[in-house]
Amino acid sequence: xxxxxxxxxxxxxxxxxxxxxxxxxxxxxxxxxxxxxxxxxxxxxxxxxxxxxxxxxxxxxxxxxxxxxxxxxxxxxxxxxxxxxxxxxxxxxxxxxxxxxxxxxxxxxxxxxxxxxxxxxxxxxxxxxxxxxxxxxxxxxxxxxxxxxxxxxxxxxxxxxxxxxxxxxxxxxxxxxxxxxxxxxxxxxxxxx
Numbered sequence: 001x002x003x004x005x006x007x008x009x010x011x012x013x014x015x016x017x018x019x020x021x022x023x024x025x026x027x028x029x030x031x032x033x034x035x036x037x038x039x040x041x042x043x044x045x046x047x048x049x050x051x052x053x054x055x056x057x058x059x060x061x062x063x064x065x066x067x068x069x070x071x072x073x074x075x076x077x078x079x080x081x082x083x084x085x086x087x088x089x090x091x092x093x094x095x096x097x098x099x100x101x102x103x104x105x106x107x108x109x110x111x112x113x114x115x116x117x118x119x120x121x122x123x124x125x126x127x128x129x130x131x132x133x134x135x136x137x138x139x140x141x142x143x144x145x146x147x148x149x150x151x152x153x154x155x156x157x158x159x160x161x162x163x164x165x166x167x168x169x170x171x172x173x174x175x176x177x178x179x180x181x182x183x184x185x186x187x188x189x190x191x192x193x
Contacts, residue, residue: 037070044074088189089113091148094155101148102189113139113149114186117156121181124160132160152186159184 022028047057059067087110093099105113116139123132136157143149163177 041070041074044071045078048074048078087111087191090187090189091152092184092186093148094152094159094184103146103148103186108191109142110188110191113143114188117153117185120156120160121178121185124163124181125178127164129164132164136160156181156184 044057057071059071061067085107087105087107089103089105089110091101091103093101116135119135120132120139123129123135136153140150140153140157143153159177159181163181
């Protein structure tokens with residue numbers, strides 16, 4: 001069987017003129033960076049939306065294929081969405097003077113966390129070690145696995161234990177420590193509720 005040469009009419013398909021509502025392709029919006037990558041973008045979006053310790057994203061593919069641009073674009077979209085859907089707390093880092101870390105939390109958790117920390121300090125100042133212990137246990141369980149939050153709560157536990165032990169001796173000597181504890185309370189940056 002011989003191979004026949006094709007003419008231009010055989011190489012293109014004509015469509016009805018009224019099928020499209022534009023005259024030239026210059027009138028069209030350019031295709032997005034993710035054309036044909038719906039599943040990959042969906043997985044990326046859901047992975048990057050998980051609150052917590054974070055994750056690593058490995059983008060495989062050839063150079064200049066838009067993979068990094070796609071990741072940055074999804075990150076920017078999520079940041080805009082998260083501004084309304086995620087609580088944010090400014091957490092003081094114990095042992096580092098005037099050093100803070102911004103921590104994202106589930107909606108409603110920021111106020112819960114800050115209130116619990118405040119209650120722990122108030123129970124300490126009032127000499128209510130049992131109330132302090134109950135509040136601390138609940139909040140430690142709630143935020144177990146969150147490295148910075150757990151570290152801060154461990155510091156708060158140690159600091160308030162010291163104040164409670166010293167309270168047995170003399171309250172006046174602890175005023176500086178109590179002011180220090182109040183100065184180390186986390187601050188609410190944003191609440192979605």
